[in-house]
Amino acid sequence: MPTWNPWHGCHKLSSGCQNCYVYRIDQKHNRDSSVVVKNQDFNLPIKRSKKGAYKIPEGETVYTCFSSDFFVEEADEWRKEAWNIIKQRMDLDFLIITKRIDRFWISLPDDWKNGYENVSIYVTCENQDRADYRLPIFQKLPIKHKGIICEPLLEKINLRPYLGEWVEEIICGGESGEEARVCKFDWVQEIRQQCMENNITFTFKQTGAKFIKDGKLYYIKREFQHKNAKKAGLDFTGRVDFKKKIKVEEKQISIW
Numbered sequence: 001m002p003t004w005n006p007w008h009g010c011h012k013l014s015s016g017c018q019n020c021y022v023y024r025i026d027q028k029h030n031r032d033s034s035v036v037v038k039n040q041d042f043n044l045p046i047k048r049s050k051k052g053a054y055k056i057p058e059g060e061t062v063y064t065c066f067s068s069d070f071f072v073e074e075a076d077e078w079r080k081e082a083w084n085i086i087k088q089r090m091d092l093d094f095l096i097i098t099k100r101i102d103r104f105w106i107s108l109p110d111d112w113k114n115g116y117e118n119v120s121i122y123v124t125c126e127n128q129d130r131a132d133y134r135l136p137i138f139q140k141l142p143i144k145h146k147g148i149i150c151e152p153l154l155e156k157i158n159l160r161p162y163l164g165e166w167v168e169e170i171i172c173g174g175e176s177g178e179e180a181r182v183c184k185f186d187w188v189q190e191i192r193q194q195c196m197e198n199n200i201t202f203t204f205k206q207t208g209a210k211f212i213k214d215g216k217l218y219y220i221k222r223e224f225q226h227k228n229a230k231k232a233g234l235d236f237t238g239r240v241d242f243k244k245k246i247k248v249e250e251k252q253i254s255i256w
């Protein structure tokens with residue numbers, strides 16, 4: 001499952017950023033996560049092997065900008081170039097997750113129109129406050145494929161005022177890491193219910209490290225967080241069937 005990180009580093013913006021895994025990993029390597037730098041592999045999607053084939057073969061979903069935020073301020077001058085690379089690989093699907101959807105228009109390519117078919121953008125809504133701010137903006141934007149990520153899910157969230165055909169998928173999950181905050185099974189079920197009411201595909205990606213079910217707090221080791229979420233059997237296929245697409249793998253690092 002290819003990951004393309006055109007730049008690295010970010011600034012903490014909202015509650016969901018508190019235990020950002022980029023900061024956690026960088027800390028181990030004495031790296032300052034708040035300095036945003038363009039990566040050496042900036043051109044990865046258009047790089048070719050010695051035989052001339054693309055290093056990322058056609059048909060892949062490319063997890064884009066997972067060590068930063070695609071719309072972070074420092075990347076404004078690089079983003080047009082990144083969009084241009086994305087445009088050159090219409091045979092790949094680029095999945096972008098952001099907390100900065102309010103910066104979507106900055107450095108957007110002139111030929112974007114209603115969006116590139118090969119770009120899916122997911123907006124993180126970790127709590128009600130951020131859902132109420134980000135979703136009305138997101139809803140109106142010209143993007144071909146839109147999803148919502150409620151991870152780390154920090155409280156019960158009512159997404160109903162915003163849901164409709166424009167949302168293809170909602171993914172939710174708890175928080176991992178030593179400082180993880182709790183996630184409650186009831187909150188996950190509540191979002192699933194909202195998805196079912198709106199025929200939106202729902203994925204319960206991971207429990208997180210501290211999970212409360214039936215009033216009991218469970219401490220769940222990293223290797224079981226995805227498996228336990230799957231075991232709960234909550235995933236629901238709505239009008240867009242992602243089983244036909246490549247899905248987020250269990251071994252993939254936590255999104256946020």
Ligand code: SF4
Nearest residue numbers: 010011012017020068
């Ligand atoms: S990478 Fe994401 S979670 Fe981390 S600080 Fe940036 S916006 Fe927040």
